[in-house]
Amino acid sequence: MDCRENAKRVCWGYYVISSSMFETFYPGNYVDSAYEIPYEKLYERGYRGIIFDVDNTLVPHGAPADKQAIELFERLRAIGFSTCILSNNKEPRVSPFADKVGSPYIFKGGKPSRKGYERAMEQMNTDRATTFFVGDQLFTDVWGANRTGLYSILVKPINPKEEIQIVLKRYLEAVVLRTGERRVGEKGRSPWVPCHYKKKKI
Numbered sequence: 001m002d003c004r005e006n007a008k009r010v011c012w013g014y015y016v017i018s019s020s021m022f023e024t025f026y027p028g029n030y031v032d033s034a035y036e037i038p039y040e041k042l043y044e045r046g047y048r049g050i051i052f053d054v055d056n057t058l059v060p061h062g063a064p065a066d067k068q069a070i071e072l073f074e075r076l077r078a079i080g081f082s083t084c085i086l087s088n089n090k091e092p093r094v095s096p097f098a099d100k101v102g103s104p105y106i107f108k109g110g111k112p113s114r115k116g117y118e119r120a121m122e123q124m125n126t127d128r129a130t131t132f133f134v135g136d137q138l139f140t141d142v143w144g145a146n147r148t149g150l151y152s153i154l155v156k157p158i159n160p161k162e163e164i165q166i167v168l169k170r171y172l173e174a175v176v177l178r179t180g181e182r183r184v185g186e187k188g189r190s191p192w193v194p195c196h197y198k199k200k201k202i
């Protein structure tokens with residue numbers, strides 16, 4: 001066997017091992033922004049509840065609810081969705097935001113623990129089959145949603161200027177996403193929007 005053949009086998013082995021290792025972190029789908037998700041289509045598919053992360057998902061980290069966020073929640077209510085904001089942040093951060101957009105909320109949600117997601121579904125009176133999650137971080141937001149059995153949608157963080165510990169996490173996220181780029185859209189993971197994995201970097 002020549003060298004090239006050996007190298008190919010090693011690469012394939014690495015791909016198979018790493019992709020099964022990282023599978024738990026892969027989002028059901030990945031879009032640029034929470035504001036471009038086709039919510040009407042998801043409602044038609046039977047979804048009735050949405051759990052949202054806040055910081056860098058709906059607004060920049062620590063920012064108050066803006067017009068775009070308020071209008072999004074109005075639109076979601078008009079469609080017929082129940083919503084719940086699930087944040088690991090403290091109540092003084094989460095409560096004013098949730099009040100402004102008119103949504104129930106859970107603060108100190110402990111993501112990626114399942115508990116917060118389950119409490120959110122209780123509040124919305126929905127279940128795993130009718131709820132999906134939208135967030136910007138793989139190792140908290142998406143992992144927690146996947147562990148709970150929810151359809152997860154990863155969005156690009158709104159503000160690229162982040163604290164150093166989050167920047168480091170983004171590098172790790174990029175490694176996992178690169179490994180998973182071929183997997184999104186497989187196994188009926190409903191690519192209702194074109195998959196951007198191969199074009200976009202986090």
Ligand SMILES: [Mg+2]
Binds near residue numbers: 054056057137
């Ligand atoms: Mg976030």
